[in-house]
Amino acid sequence: MNSDVEHSEPVLNNIKIPFYRHDLGEAEVQSFRAALQDPILTTGKVTATFEEHFAAYMDSTYALAVTSCTGAMHMALIALGIGPGDEVITTPMTFIATGTAILEAGATPVFVDVEPDTGNIDANLIEQAVTPRTKAILPVHLYGLMVDMKAIRDIADRHDLYVIEDAAHCIEGERDGIRPGALSDAACFSFYATKNMTCGEGGALIVNDESLYEDLRLIRLHGMTKTAYDRSREGYAHWDMVRMGWKYNLSNLDASLLIPQLDRLSCNHEKRQRLAKAYEAVLAPMQGVEIQTDRPRSVNARHVYNVWIKAKPRDEVILGLRSLGIETVVNYRAIHLHQYFRELGGYAPGDFPVAEALGNAALSLPFYPNMPLEHVQTVCEALETLLSS
Numbered sequence: 562m563n564s565d566v567e568h569s570e571p572v573l574n575n576i577k578i579p580f581y582r583h584d585l586g587e588a589e590v591q592s593f594r595a596a597l598q599d600p601i602l603t604t605g606k607v608t609a610t611f612e613e614h615f616a617a618y619m620d621s622t623y624a625l626a627v628t629s630c631t632g633a634m635h636m637a638l639i640a641l642g643i644g645p646g647d648e649v650i651t652t653p654m655t656f657i658a659t660g661t662a663i664l665e666a667g668a669t670p671v672f673v674d675v676e677p678d679t680g681n682i683d684a685n686l687i688e689q690a691v692t693p694r695t696k697a698i699l700p701v702h703l704y705g706l707m708v709d710m711k712a713i714r715d716i717a718d719r720h721d722l723y724v725i726e727d728a729a730h731c732i733e734g735e736r737d738g739i740r741p742g743a744l745s746d747a748a749c750f751s752f753y754a755t756k757n758m759t760c761g762e763g764g765a766l767i768v769n770d771e772s773l774y775e776d777l778r779l780i781r782l783h784g785m786t787k788t789a790y791d792r793s794r795e796g797y798a799h800w801d802m803v804r805m806g807w808k809y810n811l812s813n814l815d816a817s818l819l820i821p822q823l824d825r826l827s828c829n830h831e832k833r834q835r836l837a838k839a840y841e842a843v844l845a846p847m848q849g850v851e852i853q854t855d856r857p858r859s860v861n862a863r864h865v866y867n868v869w870i871k872a873k874p875r876d877e878v879i880l881g882l883r884s885l886g887i888e889t890v891v892n893y894r895a896i897h898l899h900q901y902f903r904e905l906g907g908y909a910p911g912d913f914p915v916a917e918a919l920g921n922a923a924l925s926l927p928f929y930p931n932m933p934l935e936h937v938q939t940v941c942e943a944l945e946t947l948l949s950s
């Protein structure tokens with residue numbers, strides 16, 4: 562247990578079962594304290610240590626710690642030379658950041674509809690969306706269930722496309738022996754407040770190609786050839802700015818919070834699996850809800866526990882659960898129907914019907930590693946009552 566840091570009372574004090582609670586505690590306090598002893602607060606030795614450990618955990622050659630997954634995806638696109646005039650194929654069943662990262666790079670997101678039983682991009686529909694402008698595929702491993710990376714790699718090879726993974730949900734995931742980063746040019750992770758590992762705000766990318774890695778290092782920090790940490794070790798030397806860069810470096814302080822969490826990932830993942838199995842046992846046979854279908858030979862990273870509400874308007878269920886003190890969120894309403902994407906791409910309801918139907922039904926139930934198992938029963942009973950009334 563790592564629960565020495567007490568959570569303050571929730572703002573809305575009639576919440577009995579919160580959607581999420583982090584498990585940062587004494588291990589993180591100690592690591593943060595140690596990081597404060599280092600004269601360098603910005604990106605330095607602690608960040609480098611985290612990167613080494615994260616690369617080892619993910620079995621990749623290189624890892625770069627950055628301030629967000631959104632930034633990580635933007636950087637990956639830039640480093641691969643993707644920009645104005647280029648198209649990137651992605652899914653509308655995701656957080657908006659998958660789409661905005663493509664826009665930040667100056668490229669155009671091209672949405673492809675999703676599988677009805679997983680919510681993941683439908684690999685069978687990707688090829689018909691490929692045009693002479695297509696440069697990359699950017700799949701999302703929704704809720705922690707990996708997409709079929711072998712199929713996506715095959716399509717990418719046939720059409721000479723890059724693959725960048727939005728693995729924000731999928732640190733612990735695996736499918737057919739393949740993990741995030743294994744078959745792509747870059748995989749991007751989020752350490753946002755509710756992710757499986759968190760420092761409040763943060764992210765990372767993993768890559769195996771050395772020159773891509775070197776370019777990403779420049780892109781991460783203004784295109785500068787030396788960092789403050791380099792100067793602290795090597796003495797002052799003029800640095801040059803050799804390419805356009807951004808400001809995406811993760812500080813030592815933030816990285817210090819992540820290091821101890823790597824040791825808890827597998828234990829926390831087991832806890833998530835146990836809770837997910839408990840949910841599944843009750844919800845799989847329940848009328849009016851559907852759950853994500855697992856794929857054979859896959860390990861679901863279990864970022865959130867989503868159900869699709871079929872028997873009632875989803876929003877009524879959110880309010881009903883809330884009145885019983887149960888907090889839920891929506892991951893996600895299909896992003897092409899948000900006003901900005903709609904205006905930009907001329908989208909209308911009906912364009913991606915599967916994603917839209919799932920997005921109108923999606924509900925993420927309370928789910929976090931140290932959630933008491935009894936909460937699962939309470940949530941499921943509340944859900945059943947609401948669905949049958």
Ligand SMILES: *Cc1c(COP(=O)(O)O)cnc(C)c1O
Pocket residue numbers: 628629630631632655656658659701727729730750751752753763764
């Ligand atoms: C959280 C999330 C992101 C954004 O991560 P940030 O670190 O907040 O930028 C992107 N994609 C998906 C699928 C996410 O869940």
